Structures are given as structure tokens and as C-alpha cells.
Amino acid sequence: DIQMTQSPSSLSASVGDRVTITCRASQGISNYLAWYQQKPGKVPKLLIYAASTLQSGVPSRFSGSGSGTDFTLTISSLQPEDVATYYCQKYNSAFTFGPGTKVDIK
Amino acid sequence: QVQLVQSGAEVKKPGASVKVSCKASGYTFTSYYMHWVRQAPGQGLEWMGIINPSGGSTSYAQKFQGRVTMTRDTSTSTVYMELSSLRSEDTAVYYCARARGGIAAAGRHDAFDIWGQGTMVTVSS
Numbered sequence: 001d002i003q004m005t006q007s008p009s010s011l012s013a014s015v016g017d018r019v020t021i022t023c024r025a026s027q028g029i030s031n032y033l034a035w036y037q038q039k040p041g042k043v044p045k046l047l048i049y050a051a052s053t054l055q056s057g058v059p060s061r062f063s064g065s066g067s068g069t070d071f072t073l074t075i076s077s078l079q080p081e082d083v084a085t086y087y088c089q090k091y092n093s094a095f096t097f098g099p100g101t102k103v104d105i106k
Numbered sequence: 107q108v109q110l111v112q113s114g115a116e117v118k119k120p121g122a123s124v125k126v127s128c129k130a131s132g133y134t135f136t137s138y139y140m141h142w143v144r145q146a147p148g149q150g151l152e153w154m155g156i157i158n159p160s161g162g163s164t165s166y167a168q169k170f171q172g173r174v175t176m177t178r179d180t181s182t183s184t185v186y187m188e189l190s191s192l193r194s195e196d197t198a199v200y201y202c203a204r205a206r207g208g209i210a211a212a213g214r215h216d217a218f219d220i221w222g223q224g225t226m227v228t229v230s231s
Contacts, residue, residue: 097150
């Protein structure tokens with residue numbers, strides 16, 4: 001089975017900072033990669049699919065890149081409302097989620 | 107608007123079964139795959155399986171093979187997830203989630219764009 005890892009597991013940054021989260025697949029998955037945001041006590045929300053396509057209604061400060069095994073989610077200017085846990089997910093065969101990255105405000 | 111509405115919280119004893127429902131509205135029910143995902147308290151997201159609401163075919167994560175059954179009722183646009191032989195480790199919030207692109211356009215390999223509100227299942231003696 002293909003495993004998904006994320007780094008870091010948590011981070012703390014200031015409002016306005018550029019934040020980057022990395023997701024790695026143990027084998028190549030082309031661009032079958034999605035990113036989700038889950039705020040505390042809330043339902044997961046799709047941010048990006050196909051590694052780099054922004055879901056409708058998602059702020060443009062979120063962006064995704066990568067292909068194959070290495071992917072990144074970038075928040076260009078962190079906002080207080082971005083406090084959440086972020087999960088990557090592969091969907092080329094089985095639908096495996098990464099372990100998550102918790103983002104806080106410093 | 108497009109939405110998925112799940113059934114309410116459940117409390118079950120070890121060894122029992124639970125059946126969670128997910129009613130779709132605002133789109134053509136048979137045109138989009140549906141998934142089930144669970145999240146134990148304080149833990150990450152875990153994919154359980156997928157159902158094609160059109161034909162009813164299913165595919166389950168290996169971890170749940172033999173314990174999970176996903177079904178659908180096209181007359182009410184509802185999918186169901188039944189988990190049997192419950193144990194304390196099955197205590198979690200269970201979500202249904204729609205695959206984004208539609209069966210005809212994207213097949214089963216797509217991200218999850220619409221999620222139900224979640225159903226808390228507590229397994230305790």
C-alpha cells in the first residue's frame with residue numbers, strides 16, 4: 001500500500017507569514033492529490049484537487065504544487081481564520097489520507 | 107443547495123452493529139460516487155469505502171472488509187453504512203462524502219467535495 005506522510009506535524013506562524021506544508025507519497029501518484037482543511041470541531045473542507053487546482057470559493061492565498069511523490073500546500077499570507085489541521089489525500093487507487101499538519105497562530 | 111444530511115448520534119455496546127444514513131439533495135444522486143470516512147477522537151481521517159449509487163457496487167478498505175456494508179436507496183437518495191462487531195476502537199465520527207467530478211466525467215478517482223455533518227458513534231459497555 002502507498003503511504004502518505006506530512007511535514008511538519010505542527011507549526012506556529014505569525015499573521016501574514018508564508019506557510020508551506022509538505023506531503024510525500026511512498027510511490028508515485030501522478031497528480032491524484034487533494035488537500036483538505038479541518039477547523040476544530042468542523043467538517044473537512046476541500047481546498048485543492050489534482051495537486052494544484054483550487055476548489056471553487058477557496059481564497060487565492062492557498063496554492064498547491066507537485067507531482068509524482070512530492071507535494072506542497074502553501075498559504076501565501078497566513079490569516080487567523082486559517083487555524084486548522086490540513087490533510088493531504090491520494091485518490092489514484094485507495095483513498096489514503098496523510099496524518100495531518102496542525103497550523104496555529106504565533 | 108447541494109448537501110448531505112446524516113443521521114443522529116448513536117451509542118452502541120461492544121459486539122453490536124450500527125447503521126448510519128446519509129441523505130443527498132440538490133444534485134443527481136446516481137451521478138456521483140459516495141465515500142465513507144471516519145475520524146476517531148483527536149485522530150486523523152480514515153477512508154472506509156466507496157459506493158456507486160447508480161449500480162450499488164462497492165469497494166471497501168481492507169481494514170474493514172467483512173465488517174462494513176454500504177448500500178443505497180435510490181428512491182430516497184440515501185446511502186447507508188453499516189458496521190458490525192463493534193469494539194471500543196470504532197468510537198468515532200463517521201462522515202459521508204461525495205466524489206467531486208461525477209461518475210461519467212471522473213470515475214471513482216476524485217477528491218471529496220461535499221461532506222455530511224458527521225455522525226458520532228460511541229461504543230461503550
